[in-house]
Amino acid sequence: MSEKNKNTQNPSSAPLTDWAAIDKLEAEVTTLPKRKKTGGMRLRRILGNTVGQTVLTILSIIWVIPLFYLLIQSFRKEPGAWSPTFFPQEWTLDNYKKLFFETEFPRWYGNTLLISIISCAITTAFVLMVSYAFSRMKFKARKPMMNIMLILGMFPGFMSMSAVYFLLKILLPDNYQSHLSLIIVYSAGAALSYYIAKGFFDTVPRALDDAARIDGANRFRTFYKIILPLSKPIIIYTILVSIVAPWCDYIFVSYIMSGVPDTGMYTVSLGMYKWLEREMIQQYFTTFCAAAVVVATPITALFMWLQKYYVQGVTGGAVKG
Amino acid sequence: MASLSLKHIYKVYDGGVKAVNDFCMEIEDKEFIVFVGPSGCGKSTTLRMIAGLEDITAGELRIDNEIVNDFEPKDRNIAMVFQNYALYPHMTVYENMAFSLKTARMPNDVIHAKVTEAAEILGITEYLGRKPKALSGGQRQRVALGRAIVRNPKVFLLDEPLSNLDAKLRAAMRAEISRLHERLGTTFIYVTHDQVEAMTMGTRIVVMKDGFVQQIDTPINLYKYPDNIFVAGFIGTPQMNFFDGTMVKQGDKVTFRLDCGTDITMDYIQADKIPLKYMDGDKKIVFGIRPDGVRLGKAEDDSLWAGAKAIVSVVEVLGGETLVYANLNVNTPDEAEGQIIIKADPDCVVHRGDVVDISISKKKFHVFDKETEKSIRRRLPEENIVKCSVKGSRLSFGGQSFALPTAIAAKDSDSAELVMPVSAVSLGKGEGKATLQWTEDIEGKTLYFLKVGELTLFAAEEGDARFKVGDELAFDVDMCAIKVDSCGIAPMALVNTVDGVFSKEKNGKQYRFFMEMAGSRLLPDPDVCRKLFACKGTKIFKTDIQYVFDAAAVSVVDKAVEYATLSGTVSEVLDYGYIKYAKVSVGGELITVAYDGKAGDSVNLRIDPARITVKDRKLDIIIV
Numbered sequence: 001m002s003e004k005n006k007n008t009q010n011p012s013s014a015p016l017t018d019w020a021a022i023d024k025l026e027a028e029v030t031t032l033p034k035r036k037k038t039g040g041m042r043l044r045r046i047l048g049n050t051v052g053q054t055v056l057t058i059l060s061i062i063w064v065i066p067l068f069y070l071l072i073q074s075f076r077k078e079p080g081a082w083s084p085t086f087f088p089q090e091w092t093l094d095n096y097k098k099l100f101f102e103t104e105f106p107r108w109y110g111n112t113l114l115i116s117i118i119s120c121a122i123t124t125a126f127v128l129m130v131s132y133a134f135s136r137m138k139f140k141a142r143k144p145m146m147n148i149m150l151i152l153g154m155f156p157g158f159m160s161m162s163a164v165y166f167l168l169k170i171l172l173p174d175n176y177q178s179h180l181s182l183i184i185v186y187s188a189g190a191a192l193s194y195y196i197a198k199g200f201f202d203t204v205p206r207a208l209d210d211a212a213r214i215d216g217a218n219r220f221r222t223f224y225k226i227i228l229p230l231s232k233p234i235i236i237y238t239i240l241v242s243i244v245a246p247w248c249d250y251i252f253v254s255y256i257m258s259g260v261p262d263t264g265m266y267t268v269s270l271g272m273y274k275w276l277e278r279e280m281i282q283q284y285f286t287t288f289c290a291a292a293v294v295v296a297t298p299i300t301a302l303f304m305w306l307q308k309y310y311v312q313g314v315t316g317g318a319v320k321g
Numbered sequence: 322m323a324s325l326s327l328k329h330i331y332k333v334y335d336g337g338v339k340a341v342n343d344f345c346m347e348i349e350d351k352e353f354i355v356f357v358g359p360s361g362c363g364k365s366t367t368l369r370m371i372a373g374l375e376d377i378t379a380g381e382l383r384i385d386n387e388i389v390n391d392f393e394p395k396d397r398n399i400a401m402v403f404q405n406y407a408l409y410p411h412m413t414v415y416e417n418m419a420f421s422l423k424t425a426r427m428p429n430d431v432i433h434a435k436v437t438e439a440a441e442i443l444g445i446t447e448y449l450g451r452k453p454k455a456l457s458g459g460q461r462q463r464v465a466l467g468r469a470i471v472r473n474p475k476v477f478l479l480d481e482p483l484s485n486l487d488a489k490l491r492a493a494m495r496a497e498i499s500r501l502h503e504r505l506g507t508t509f510i511y512v513t514h515d516q517v518e519a520m521t522m523g524t525r526i527v528v529m530k531d532g533f534v535q536q537i538d539t540p541i542n543l544y545k546y547p548d549n550i551f552v553a554g555f556i557g558t559p560q561m562n563f564f565d566g567t568m569v570k571q572g573d574k575v576t577f578r579l580d581c582g583t584d585i586t587m588d589y590i591q592a593d594k595i596p597l598k599y600m601d602g603d604k605k606i607v608f609g610i611r612p613d614g615v616r617l618g619k620a621e622d623d624s625l626w627a628g629a630k631a632i633v634s635v636v637e638v639l640g641g642e643t644l645v646y647a648n649l650n651v652n653t654p655d656e657a658e659g660q661i662i663i664k665a666d667p668d669c670v671v672h673r674g675d676v677v678d679i680s681i682s683k684k685k686f687h688v689f690d691k692e693t694e695k696s697i698r699r700r701l702p703e704e705n706i707v708k709c710s711v712k713g714s715r716l717s718f719g720g721q722s723f724a725l726p727t728a729i730a731a732k733d734s735d736s737a738e739l740v741m742p743v744s745a746v747s748l749g750k751g752e753g754k755a756t757l758q759w760t761e762d763i764e765g766k767t768l769y770f771l772k773v774g775e776l777t778l779f780a781a782e783e784g785d786a787r788f789k790v791g792d793e794l795a796f797d798v799d800m801c802a803i804k805v806d807s808c809g810i811a812p813m814a815l816v817n818t819v820d821g822v823f824s825k826e827k828n829g830k831q832y833r834f835f836m837e838m839a840g841s842r843l844l845p846d847p848d849v850c851r852k853l854f855a856c857k858g859t860k861i862f863k864t865d866i867q868y869v870f871d872a873a874a875v876s877v878v879d880k881a882v883e884y885a886t887l888s889g890t891v892s893e894v895l896d897y898g899y900i901k902y903a904k905v906s907v908g909g910e911l912i913t914v915a916y917d918g919k920a921g922d923s924v925n926l927r928i929d930p931a932r933i934t935v936k937d938r939k940l941d942i943i944i945v
Contacts, residue, residue, distance in 0.1 A: 025490055025493060207404075207405055208409060210372075214372060215395070215472075
């Protein structure tokens with residue numbers, strides 16, 4: 001203790017700096033008095049919140065009704081597409097039993113899962129790398145490329161459908177009606193949706209890249225070790241978006257796969273759509289509802305699990321707070 | 322542990338904006354250099370170019386004698402501390418500090434030892450497991466310093482490291498960084514916009530403005546001998562007082578007539594470094610005096626202090642000193658013209674509206690040219706500017722007369738202005754006679770004050786004084802360098818400027834490079850070649866180039882050698898008495914060379930390839 005005192009009194013001769021004193025000094029100068037809230041302000045806020053919450057609740061009920069209807073219909077015992085009552089008269093799990101043991105649904109489900117996961121992995125990697133390059137690197141074609149990609153991305157994807165079909169025929173002459181084709185279709189154009197991720201990377205301070213460069217990291221290491229760990233929200237966003245697209249896609253699947261003789265190659269959307277055809281719907285409607293629930297469950301779970309990252313701040317502590 | 326050399330460094334952005342212009346500096350080992358200037362002056366850009374984060378458009382950067390222009394930052398052996406700390410937020414303090422070492426694949430125990438040692442120095446051992454988010458600003462800054470220390474760099478680069486901290490903490494950290502510099506014994510380069518930081522920390526300071534270096538000197542020299550109005554105003558708080566005005570010389574006295582109505586009269590000797598041409602009562606000057614060069618009270622010693630009156634407008638009592646804001650024009654206390662800040666004794670009693678006596682130092686003042694804003698009372702004057710007359714090819718000034726060489730065909734004039742560089746006056750021999758008034762030792766150089774008639778002439782030499790005060794000296798004037806505008810005498814242009822390109826030619830499997838100028842091709846110096854590629858890459862072949870070289874780099878040789886000499890004819894010979902220069906016409910260009918012959922001769926010229934400066938003609942920047 002006496003040693004410490006000596007240091008404080010005569011800092012120039014001290015062997016080591018008294019950093020504790022400096023920390024104390026900083027704590028003193030940076031503590032600000034707390035602001036008090038007035039009563040009127042509080043009342044107004046409570047009122048505003050109540051109105052807002054009520055409107056939102058009504059809206060969400062309206063929004064949830066169709067989904068709820070789908071869910072309860074999947075437990076309906078009476079057959080047929082149309083039911084005179086909102087709630088089923090008799091409840092059953094038969095629809096699910098039928099779905100898993102009497103149809104090709106499990107195979108379709110597996111196909112969809114496989115295609116979605118593989119193309120999601122490729123898409124995410126593409127999008128993140130392209131976005132990072134556009135955000136950080138300076139090259140001549142950067143601006144024109146960004147503009148062209150943005151404009152291309154504005155056209156609906158299915159406009160290119162027939163061209164894609166023939167390209168696939170050239171690329172995979174023996175095998176163009178396959179899952180590989182679908183994976184290629186879903187991931188090849190991934191980079192077009194670079195702009196949200198680029199917008200995110202633009203907010204990550206460039207000084208971090210500079211610091212990593214000084215520390216000897218190359219571009220890839222900087223991206224992998226510094227930028228990616230800071231980009232959880234955007235990675236998760238990209239994963240979610242890119243898994244949902246192939247999971248729910250109907251147009252491309254129907255165009256590429258509908259001629260396949262083996263209906264077991266179908267994805268869920270294509271297979272389930274067949275159940276809604278006129279000659280099938282009476283027999284399969286409740287099964288369809290059950291399938292819809294099974295299809296929606298993992299995506300919903302994924303969203304619910306990962307939504308907290310949407311709002312999580314990232315750059316806390318990187319720069320002056 | 323390292324010296325740095327920056328030669329003609331430029332940064333030009335797409336679109337031609339020059340962020341940094343012709344930055345030249347030699348930094349020695351263990352120096353603490355501070356770049357200071359207002360925002361946007363190019364100081365951070367220069368630092369980032371040294372770090373390797375920005376490309377160098379032109380020029381040469383050496384660290385420890387190695388050209389590092391195209392080195393990656395990691396290969397330059399530097400470390401940098403950023404203004405906003407740039408800590409990796411997802412890593413702990415330990416991981417932050419270890420990142421560079423891990424990237425370099427060092428063994429874990431070495432990393433641990435280095436990180437622990439650095440943490441000890443900076444007092445952050447207890448925070449090693451925390452994330453940056455959980456630290457205060459000052460602690461984060463120390464982690465950033467620690468991250469730099471562990472790499473054991475040759476050069477420490479700090480980019481405004483303290484500007485995010487509170488003022489009190491900043492003062493404490495300032496001292497700590499200075500101490501760290503001593504402890505590590507490394508070269509530091511520190512960027513700041515705060516002149517107090519610059520003055521207290523730097524061994525030398527670089528003052529920058531608008532991409533140009535204004536002055537490079539030690540803190541005390543910057544304070545005492547600012548080169549121009551900007552440096553004078555930027556360094557020192559409170560700011561220097563400036564007054565517009567004119568100067569007039571009457572006999573032995575010089576009077577500064579300030580526009581606010583105050584006259585300051587002193588002996589000519591006290592202002593003898595100011596060229597006479599400014600003392601005509603007409604040419605606009607700016608008189609500068611620091612607040613500590615002014616006192617409250619009547620002038621006690623007339624030879625050192627000039628008396629004046631001022632009206633007080635504001636009094637700031639700071640405890641240790643009192644700043645008195647006053648106006649020399651007692652009728653208009655609130656007008657900008659005539660405002661003066663006085664650093665007064667803390668016990669003085671003055672009030673707003675008081676008319677007080679003040680005294681202005683006759684030693685500590687500064688004088689600037691109003692137009693060029695440059696100091697005209699320089700410590701080491703560059704030019705002698707005196708009145709002269711030219712008659713019948715003789716030049717006279719101060720009662721001395723010199724024969725003009727035949728090369729100079731001058732018009733006669735009775736009162737003309739002679740401009741000669743101080744370096745053009747040589748002592749010891751020659752036609753002129755002068756008395757040595759006194760000498761001044763200025764950082765290894767000797768400045769001689771010569772009395773020539775009623776004029777004072779300056780001469781400068783390297784090293785100690787060779788002559789005694791009071792001696793009668795002979796002196797000579799280099800007629801190549803003099804300028805008398807009204808008589809049509811211009812200094813001999815001893816610098817050759819020739820337009821050309823840089824080209825390559827495939828010779829077998831290898832390329833050969835050429836400097837093409839005046840219709841001929843010359844082989845470049847390999848060193849120049851290497852520097853060109855380091856600065857410009859292959860763009861050099863598409864660049865319009867200007868080759869610049871001294872007349873002294875050119876010699877006349879007997880035989881023509883392919884790719885080494887230029888052939889031409891002498892179009893004119895200029896005889897300066899002790900030396901003759903020939904203007905040689907080569908492929909439409911005129912090249913000046915020292916040559917003892919006659920017009921019409923055919924000669925072969927050899928240009929020393931190592932002494933050729935290569936300039937980018939379009940951007941007007943020196944590449945090497």
